[in-house]
Amino acid sequence: MASGRVLVVDDEQNLRKAVHRTLTKAGYDVIEAEDGEKGIAAVQAGDNPLRLDVIICDVHMPKVGGKEVVTYLKSQFPSVPIIVLTGDPQYKDATDFLANGASAYLAKPFEPAALVKTVAKCVESHVFHH
Amino acid sequence: MHTTDLPPEAFYPELVTFTHHNPNPVLLLDAEGHVRYLNLAARQMQQEMGLTDADILRVLPANLIEVVRQCLDCGTQARRLESQIQDRWFGWSAYGVPGGQTVYFHGADITQYKRVEKEQNELRLKLVQNDKMASIGQLAAGIAHEINNPLSFVVLNLNHIANYGRGLLKIVEQYDKVATLVKGSTISKELEAEFAGVEDAKAQEGLEEIQEELPCLLQESQDGAERIRAIVLNLKEFSHTGEGAQKHADINRCLQSTLKIVSYELKYKAKVIEQYGDIPEILCFPQELNQVFMNLLVNASHAIKQNGEIRISTARRDEHVLIEISDSGCGIPPENLGRIFETFFTTKEVGKGTGLGLSISSEIVKKHQGRIEVKSTVGIGTTFCIWLPIGQEGQKVKKS
Numbered sequence: 069m070a071s072g073r074v075l076v077v078d079d080e081q082n083l084r085k086a087v088h089r090t091l092t093k094a095g096y097d098v099i100e101a102e103d104g105e106k107g108i109a110a111v112q113a114g115d116n117p118l119r120l121d122v123i124i125c126d127v128h129m130p131k132v133g134g135k136e137v138v139t140y141l142k143s144q145f146p147s148v149p150i151i152v153l154t155g156d157p158q159y160k161d162a163t164d165f166l167a168n169g170a171s172a173y174l175a176k177p178f179e180p181a182a183l184v185k186t187v188a189k190c191v192e193s194h195v196f197h198h
Numbered sequence: 199m200h201t202t203d204l205p206p207e208a209f210y211p212e213l214v215t216f217t218h219h220n221p222n223p224v225l226l227l228d229a230e231g232h233v234r235y236l237n238l239a240a241r242q243m244q245q246e247m248g249l250t251d252a253d254i255l256r257v258l259p260a261n262l263i264e265v266v267r268q269c270l271d272c273g274t275q276a277r278r279l280e281s282q283i284q285d286r287w288f289g290w291s292a293y294g295v296p297g298g299q300t301v302y303f304h305g306a307d308i309t310q311y312k313r314v315e316k317e318q319n320e321l322r323l324k325l326v327q328n329d330k331m332a333s334i335g336q337l338a339a340g341i342a343h344e345i346n347n348p349l350s351f352v353v354l355n356l357n358h359i360a361n362y363g364r365g366l367l368k369i370v371e372q373y374d375k376v377a378t379l380v381k382g383s384t385i386s387k388e389l390e391a392e393f394a395g396v397e398d399a400k401a402q403e404g405l406e407e408i409q410e411e412l413p414c415l416l417q418e419s420q421d422g423a424e425r426i427r428a429i430v431l432n433l434k435e436f437s438h439t440g441e442g443a444q445k446h447a448d449i450n451r452c453l454q455s456t457l458k459i460v461s462y463e464l465k466y467k468a469k470v471i472e473q474y475g476d477i478p479e480i481l482c483f484p485q486e487l488n489q490v491f492m493n494l495l496v497n498a499s500h501a502i503k504q505n506g507e508i509r510i511s512t513a514r515r516d517e518h519v520l521i522e523i524s525d526s527g528c529g530i531p532p533e534n535l536g537r538i539f540e541t542f543f544t545t546k547e548v549g550k551g552t553g554l555g556l557s558i559s560s561e562i563v564k565k566h567q568g569r570i571e572v573k574s575t576v577g578i579g580t581t582f583c584i585w586l587p588i589g590q591e592g593q594k595v596k597k598s
Binding site for chain 1: 342343344346347348349350351352353354355357358423427
C-alpha cells in the first residue's frame, strides 16, 4: 500500500470527495480544500504540519485561477510536486503549467488508475528528493 | 442677363450634342423595342464587345420591353436598372414622355462598383464566419470545462460504485452459501422465520435481477461516460479556440472527428460508410476544413429522406489528397448545379438553409489552393470531391 500526504485543492466539492475516496483507498492521507489559502491553512492545522508529499490542484477555479494558484502553492511549498487538473485539455496550457512549476497534469475526466499512478510517481520523486 | 430658368427645349442643338458625345452609352428604342439610335459611346461599346446590331439589345436590362411600355405610359423611369453582359455590369436609366414614340436608355459602366460590392460582401461574410468560428470555439471551451468537471467525479464514482457493487454481490453469494448450509441442519423456529424474511426480501427486491443487471448497468454507464468524454473532446478538436493557425493535420482524423459531431444528424437518415486511404498529413487550417466537411455531411443528410447512404473516402492522387463525400440523396438538378457555390443561393426552405454553407466551403478550399467539384444526378445522389495539395512539407510528414 502506498503512503503519503496529499492536498487536494478544487472548488468542486464532489470532485474533491471523489479524488479523496480514490486516493484514500490507494493508501494516501488526503486533505481537502476549496482554494489554495484554505489548503495551506488545512495542512498547517493537521497532525503533521510539516509533511506534504503532493498537491493536486484545479487550475480553473472562480477566485484565483490557473498559473497564480500554481505559483502561490509553489511559493508556499517549494519542494512539493504539484499535479494540475484541467477541464480544458489544451496541450499548450498543460505545457505552460509544467513550465511554471507543475510536475504533472491530468485532463478531466481521468480514470482512477491514472490518478493513482500520477500521484504515486510524484510522491516517489518527492521522497527521493528528501 | 443670365438666367437658369430657360426650359431645356431652348438648348435643343446643345442637348443633341450632349447626347451624341456623352461618354456614357445612350440608346434610343421605339415602342416595339427596336433600336433606333446609338450615340458614339454606345457604338464604341458595341464594337468593343463585338455585338451585332441585333445583339446590342443584350446590353440592356432583361425586362426592357416592360420598361419601354412604362415609360411611354407614365413618363421617365429614371431608376437604376442593372444588366450584365460579358463580365461587364451596366446601370441604366430610361427616359420617355407619356404618349411618346421612343425611349432613351442612358447607361453607366458599374463593373468596378459591382466588383467592390462583391469583395465587400465576401469580406463581410468572412468576418461573420470568423466571428462565428470564434464564438463556437469559446462555446466549445466553455462546454468542455463545464461538462468535464462533473464528468470527472462521475467517472471516479462509477468506478467505486462498480467495485462496491461487485463486493456486495460477492458477500450476498457467500451469505447464500452459508444460508443453504444452515437451512440443511435443524434450526429454530425463529431462525426459520428469519430465513423466510430473507427469501421474501430477495423476491421483493428481485435479487436475481440485481445480480444479473448490476454489472451491465454499471458497464453501460461507464461506456456512456466514456462517450460523453469523447464528444466533448471532439467538440474541442472541432473548434480549437485561438488555434486558427495553419498546422499539419491528418485529414482522416479531421473527418472522423467532424463525423462524430454530426452523427446525431446523420444516423437516423443514412448508413455512413467510411473508407480512409493512406494519406500524408497536410499543412492546413484543420478547423476550417472541418467546417467544410460538416457542411457537406449536413447537406448530404438533408438530401436524403430516409434509409440512405453516405460514403466518405480519402485517397492520395499524386500531389493531392482527394476527399470524396457522396450521398444517395435527391440530387441537384442541372440548372442549379452551376449555382450551388454562389453566396446566398439555396433551395432549402426558409430557416433551413442560409445559402452560405457551400460558398464558405468553396472559399475555404480555395484558401488551401485546392478545388471542390460536384457531380450529381437527380434521384441518384451527389458526390463532392475536394482536392487539397499535399505541398512539400506534407510529403515529409508521413502518416505513421
